[in-house]
Structures are given as C-alpha cells and as structure tokens.
Amino acid sequence: MWDYSDKVKEHFFSPRNSGAMDEANAVGDVGSINCGDALRLMLKVDPDTETIQDARFQTFGCGSAIASSSALTEIIKGMTLDDALKVSNQDIADYLDGLPPEKMHCSVMGREALQAAIANYRGEVWSDDHEEGALICKCFAIDAVLIEETVRANKLSSVEDVINYTKAGGGCSSCHEGIEEILTKVMAERGETFSPHAVVLKEENKPSKLTNLQRIKRIETILDAIRPQLQRDHGDIELVDVDGKTIYVNMIGACAGCQMEAQTLQGIQTRLMEDLGEFVKVVPSRAGSYVRAASHV
Amino acid sequence: MDGIYLDNNATTRVDDSVVAEMLPYFTEQFGNPSSMHSFGNKVGLAIKKARLQVQELLGAAHESEVIFTSCGTESDSTAIWSALRANPERKEIITTTIEHPAVLALCSHLEKEGYKTHFLKVDDKGRLDLDEYARLLTDKVAVVSVMWANNETGTLFPVEQMAEMAHAAGVMFHTDAVQAVGKIPMDLQNTKIDMLSISGHKLHAPKGIGVLYLKRGVRFRPLLRGGHQERGRRAGTENTASIVALGKACELAQQHMHHENTEVKRLRDKLEAGILAKVPRAFATGDVSNRLPNTSNIAFEFIEGEAILLLLNKFGIAASSGSACTSGSLEPSHVMRAMGIPYTAAHGTIRFSLSRYSTEAEVDRVIQVVPEIVAQLRKLSPYWGENGPAEEPEKAFAPVYA
Numbered sequence: 001m002w003d004y005s006d007k008v009k010e011h012f013f014s015p016r017n018s019g020a021m022d023e024a025n026a027v028g029d030v031g032s033i034n035c036g037d038a039l040r041l042m043l044k045v046d047p048d049t050e051t052i053q054d055a056r057f058q059t060f061g062c063g064s065a066i067a068s069s070s071a072l073t074e075i076i077k078g079m080t081l082d083d084a085l086k087v088s089n090q091d092i093a094d095y096l097d098g099l100p101p102e103k104m105h106c107s108v109m110g111r112e113a114l115q116a117a118i119a120n121y122r123g124e125v126w127s128d129d130h131e132e133g134a135l136i137c138k139c140f141a142i143d144a145v146l147i148e149e150t151v152r153a154n155k156l157s158s159v160e161d162v163i164n165y166t167k168a169g170g171g172c173s174s175c176h177e178g179i180e181e182i183l184t185k186v187m188a189e190r191g192e193t194f195s196p197h198a199v200v201l202k203e204e205n206k207p208s209k210l211t212n213l214q215r216i217k218r219i220e221t222i223l224d225a226i227r228p229q230l231q232r233d234h235g236d237i238e239l240v241d242v243d244g245k246t247i248y249v250n251m252i253g254a255c256a257g258c259q260m261e262a263q264t265l266q267g268i269q270t271r272l273m274e275d276l277g278e279f280v281k282v283v284p285s286r287a288g289s290y291v292r293a294a295s296h297v
Numbered sequence: 298m299d300g301i302y303l304d305n306n307a308t309t310r311v312d313d314s315v316v317a318e319m320l321p322y323f324t325e326q327f328g329n330p331s332s333m334h335s336f337g338n339k340v341g342l343a344i345k346k347a348r349l350q351v352q353e354l355l356g357a358a359h360e361s362e363v364i365f366t367s368c369g370t371e372s373d374s375t376a377i378w379s380a381l382r383a384n385p386e387r388k389e390i391i392t393t394t395i396e397h398p399a400v401l402a403l404c405s406h407l408e409k410e411g412y413k414t415h416f417l418k419v420d421d422k423g424r425l426d427l428d429e430y431a432r433l434l435t436d437k438v439a440v441v442s443v444m445w446a447n448n449e450t451g452t453l454f455p456v457e458q459m460a461e462m463a464h465a466a467g468v469m470f471h472t473d474a475v476q477a478v479g480k481i482p483m484d485l486q487n488t489k490i491d492m493l494s495i496s497g498h499k500l501h502a503p504k505g506i507g508v509l510y511l512k513r514g515v516r517f518r519p520l521l522r523g524g525h526q527e528r529g530r531r532a533g534t535e536n537t538a539s540i541v542a543l544g545k546a547c548e549l550a551q552q553h554m555h556h557e558n559t560e561v562k563r564l565r566d567k568l569e570a571g572i573l574a575k576v577p578r579a580f581a582t583g584d585v586s587n588r589l590p591n592t593s594n595i596a597f598e599f600i601e602g603e604a605i606l607l608l609l610n611k612f613g614i615a616a617s618s619g620s621a622c623t624s625g626s627l628e629p630s631h632v633m634r635a636m637g638i639p640y641t642a643a644h645g646t647i648r649f650s651l652s653r654y655s656t657e658a659e660v661d662r663v664i665q666v667v668p669e670i671v672a673q674l675r676k677l678s679p680y681w682g683e684n685g686p687a688e689e690p691e692k693a694f695a696p697v698y699a
Contacts, residue, residue: 012607018677029679029694036601036620036629036644040679040694058679060641062603062620066677 004063005097011067016074018066021056028117028126030109037061037106039069041113043076045121050081057113064096064103071095072110081118086234087111088254101141105132136178139171142262144182150266151186157194159183164281165269166262215276216242222275223249226268230255237268240285247272248285300613301659303568305499306448306476306592306650307617311542312501318545319503322538330535331526340537347544351508354547355493356484364509364527365540369475369496370399372509373442375520375531376471376492377403380440381412382518384469387439391468393417393425393454394635399494400442400473401631417443422584423452423636430459434466441470445477445493449619449632449648450583451592453477457488464489469515475499475507479550480557480589491515497539501652502546506539553653561651562590564660568649569593571664576671578686582638582646591652594619596638597645597671599680602629605647608670614663619646641680 004012024042031038037060044054055073059066071092076084089107093099099107119126133144150156150165159179163170169179184194210218216239223239230236235255240248249268251261261284269282302310322343328336330344348360357363366372377390377400392404394416404414415433417425425443434441441463445456456472463470471492477483478493479500485493492515497506511517511530523532550557569581578598597605602618609616619630620643628634633643649663675681679694687694 009607012604013611015677036640038679038694058677060599060644060678060680061601063607065601066604 002063002100002103004067004100007095007097008064008067008099011070011096012063015057015066015070017054017056017070017077018058019056020058021054024056026117026121028113028115028120030112030116031060037065037109039065039109039113041069041072041110041117043117043121045081052076052079052081052084061106061109062103064099064106065109067096068092068099068106068110069113072114076114081121084114085118086254087114090256101138102135104141136175136182137166137168137171138175140167142166142168144178146262147179147182148186150263151182152189154266154270155190157183157187157192159196165266212242218276219247219272222272223268226271230264245279246281246283248283251284300615301662302615303649303651303655303659303663304615304617305652305655306451306648308498308504309501309652310654311498311503312546312549314549315502315542315545319538319542322541326537330537331524340535343541343544344535344537347540347547350544350547351495354479354483354551355495355510356482356486357510358486359513361528362485362510362513364511364531365535365543366507366509366531367505367536368507369397369473369494369499370507371520372494372496372507373397373399373471373473374403375509376494376511377407377440377442378520379492379516379518380469380471381407383516384439387437388412389433389435389438390414391417391430391433391438391441391443393419393443395419395423395447395449395632396442396444397448397473397475400444404442413437419635421637423447423450423582423632424584425454425459427455427459427462431462434462434468436467438466438468441468443470443472445472445474446480446589446592447583447632448476449630449646450594450636451476451589451650452583453481453587453589456490460489460491476589476592479547479554480591482554485510485512495543497543497546500546500550502543503539506536506543508543556653558590561653561655564655564657565591565593565649565651567657568651568660568663569595571660572667575664575668579671580642582633582636592648592650594646594648596633596642597647598642599678599686600645600671600674602645602647604674605645605670608673609647609666612662612666612670614666616650617648619648620644 021042023044026043026045028041040058042056043052046053055077057069057073059069075087075095089111092107092110093104116126136142136144136147147162147166147168151162154165156162156165159169159176162168162179169176187194219242220239223237227236234253236252238250238252240250255261255264265282265284272280272282326340328340330337330341348363351363352360366375390404390407390412392400392414408414417430419425443454443456443459446453460470469491472490473494475494475496476499478495491512493510495508498504517530519530521532526532526535572595573579580596582594582596602620606616606618619633629643633646680687
C-alpha cells in the first residue's frame, strides 16, 4: 500500500470541484490511457481580467491522480492565467504534503492539463514531448526514458556518468543493474560494448589557462547568458561555489524541483564545458525536490 | 483485525491450529534435526511427518519427492535452473505469457544469458493454444514451465495433458502450482509432471516456506549446495517450525477440499453474480467455466483499480487489482494485456479471492458496497456521461499525448 499523506487521502475521498462544467471556456485534456491516468481540466475564465473564476476536473486514474486534480483546482481558483502558469507540479505535490516518487507523474499531469487548458483558452496549440518510461531510480524518481535519452545525447558509458548527469542510481544503488542494461542497449546502438570494468578515460583536463578569478568570472558570464531562458520559465540559477571541476549552483523559482531540473542542469553543464573547454560537473548545492522525494522511500 | 478479507490469492491467514502446531518448535523443540542427540531427534521426526502430510495432499508416490524450500519463487527458480543445468545442450524454454513474475522474470533474464524462451500466448479467455505448444516441443527444449492456475483470474491450465505431451517429446515439465495446491485435488503419482512448486502462505501456512515436488528419477541439480539437508538437494538448516506448520496446513487443506469446491465456490459465484447484476459495463475475466473455486476477477470499465481498492479499503474490504498504479509500473497487468482486455477495462480489474473463512454476510456486504463505489468513481471519470459511458468514449476524450 502506498504511503499517502493524509492530505492526499482526504482529497481522494472528498475531491473538490469534480464533474463536468458546461460553461467552461478553457479545457485541457491530457493523460496516457496506457499508464492508466487521464485528466480533463475545465476552467471558467473571466475574459476581462483573465482570472480563473471556477475550475473543475474529471479524472480517470488512481488515488493520487484524483487527489492531484482536486488540489490543482483548489490552487488555481482565483488566479490570473499568468499566475496560474507559474504553478509547478511541485506546488501541487507540496499542497498535498508530498507524493510517493512513483506518483510524482500525477502532479506533472496536473500541471500539463493546466498548460493545455490555458493554451486552449488563448487559441494556442499545446503540445508536449513528454514521454514516460518505467521508473528505474526510486530514490530520485527518474525513469528509463530520461536515462536513455541522456545516455544517448551525451554518449555516456558508465553508471557513474549516469549518476553525474541524471542523479539516477546515486541513492541506494539498487537500480544499477537496470542502468547497466540501458547503457548496454544504447552503447550497442553506437557500436560500443558496455564494460563495468572499463577504466573511464575522461578527457584529461587541460590545465586551465585562466586564473581562479578569471575562471569564476567566465562561469558567471556563461550563466548570465543562459539566465534569460530560465527566467522565461519563471526560474533562475545562482552560482554558489566552484571547487575544482565541480560547479555548485542553486536552482531558483520554477526551476527548483522541476521534473526537468536534471535535464536543465545537464544542458547548462554541456554549455559550460563547451565554453570553458574543460570537463566540469554542475551540481545543485541544495538537493531540493529530490531529497523530498527520497524521504518518501 | 476486523474487515472483509477477499485477497487470499495474495496471502492467507495462518490457521490457528497451524500456529499451535508450530509454536513448540521455536522453544521446546528447538534442536537441529541433523544432530545426534535427543534435542534434534524429535524435530527430525516432526519433519518426516510434515513430509508425509505434503505427500498426501499432492498424491505423490514417495515422501522423498518432497523438498522443502523457502518459498514458491525459490521452488520455481530451483526447478528451471536444475533443468537447464541437467540438459546443458538444450537452450530453449517454453512457458506462457501469463506466468507469475517468479517464472516470467527468470525466463526473461535467461534470454539475456543466451537461452531462447517461447512465451505461449493466450486467447481472450486466457486459454492456451495446445497446437502451438505441440509444435514447439522439440529436443532443443530443456524445460516447460506452465502454471497450474493463474493467480489473477484463477483460470486452470491443462498441465496434466501438457506434461504428457512434454514427456512424450522427452522434455522436462514443471508447474508453478502455488495457487492450485490445496484448492483443487491432485494425484501427482498418476501424472507426468516432473516438478511442481508450492508456497505455504497461499494455503494458511506461514510465509517463508515452500516445497518443490521432484518426481523420483527426474534428473536434478541443486540451486543451493552445502549441507546434506533434503538429501543434498536443498542445503541449509531446515525451517523446522514452518515445515511442521506447512504439514499441518496441507492436512487441513485436504480435509477442507470438498468445502472449498462446494461452499467457497458457491460464495464466489454469488459474489460475482451479485456484482455483475448491479454494475453495468463490468465483466468477469478469464475462463469462468474452468477456474479455481475461490477466485473472481472483474473488470470495471472506465475507472481505475487503485482508486477502487482505496475506496473498498475504506469499507474494510481487502481485494487486489491488475491496475498499473498498484504496482508502480506503467503497464496494467500483463495477464489482462495478454488476454487482449482493452486498457480502459484492464486498469479497472479487481480480483476477489475467497477462502474457507469467507462468510455469506461478508459476500452480501461486498455486493452492497461495490456498486456504490463504482458509481462514485465513474462520476469523476471523463469517459463516463450521465448514465453510461460517453458516446464513443475513445473519441469523446482523446488526451493530447498518449
């Protein structure tokens, strides 16, 4: 039995704002029948103020899917559309006093329904490349699709790489067999053979020609260049420390605890490596949402 | 604990008289059966008695055909690995798509180790195609492993006939019978079944005890080597208290065999008919005319199983579901998928499994509660309209991504 919080149970047993809404002028349908959850979010938006006057939902899904839908409608009622777009899946999970890692996707579905509904209201087409795979790392709630894509995109070849890039496998380590299977498969695609004993020959770090101060300033400049993109998604990044090859950062706002945080960090790391011309590792200094997720294990 | 327990295919309550029988083996009779002194001697005799009780329930020809193990999974693994090691030149396995993970996951793993596994498909009632099976039985096959009864639907498989066919082809035959033993009569001495797995906790014995039946003369390679326990076929000091308990549980199962197939079956049929009469768009899955007497698996369309279980639990009713969400995986039950049950129904399957402790009053209560729960959840479902499924539900609600 799942370790659901009292809040989840309460919202499941007595869902708020459930049922169809005839006067809705914004509707978002999302979900995955194969995964057994699907959500229709219906909003009544005041055209003058773009305020959400009422919100209702219909959900085909498990206890936490229904509770997440209920929580979402409660959170966004009375918000302007712009404010509602700032609601993250973590906000939904927090509202419910947390969700088990296997169930975080229920809160993601809530956020996506919200985006879809607002896009529908604004006459935009909302599409999502979101794809879910089997959960591999239970400590940090990371699925096979994300690991596979990261391994492919970055030509990773060891479990250690996967931990550094995605955090998957960095906790209890029970999933290392699963990660090795993904490595074996993806490396075979590029004609390599996975070997757990291979000495990982990291590109030997070229001696940095920059002084420490110059290097840190350079990192700041690169981060500044990335910042506008993050801010567009209502997030931000802050440099905390540089310790040799490890760059510690803080993810702020919507970036903090975002399901895409690992991918975002990885993108930033790639950019830093390209610009600095050396191998570096970007690490969130505050463990953030994943620690919360891990605490449910 | 009060409540209505209809999840006996998951595990069962240990019978009070079974507990009474096993308790002395923790304290007064704590000896090691291998010891020469009197502390061990009596324990050895108790194990012998338990072996006879298991033999009796299985209808086995010899008590030495009973090997005590730690669980059903160990028995399955021992049987399959043994067959592969005893026939190193044979690199194929035949099993089914609807096996328990104890067999399925092992066979999938063996594929990675270079073995070829044939997964027999089932039809919409969960029945096997014996012609396909016959075609696959060649001298490349080391072992066939087919469950006697499916844990989710209760569907029975013609394992005795399949064992005959395997025997005629010179192939070893194993059956995972953890759901069947104690619920339907068996007479293994008159079958060609070579190996059979039992799990104690499915028949009112404790968890952590199992049996591998190994027909005399069948070539065998132990999984655990070490001491001489179980005639060297399963090393490790005997779990004496649980072995004694399993013996007693087998004796009780034998006594209740008629009750199981009359009274328990009657209650199961009443439960199923009662629910299906009151709930629209619901159907029983599996081969309903050929299944265990205690199991009913019902698919409730357009709602999700975990949500049903949570609401049932609120009423003190325990059952289980083939939904993806109860397992944490993304796919609904592989058994439902194998039978081609559509996703909108597969996610809403609920298994009710009764036992000799189930009562008429409990069944009546469940028949009363289930329709309310289903109606409550359907009200939340985007696939459900005012009084029935939305017209063309697949089109009425087509989410952006799948």
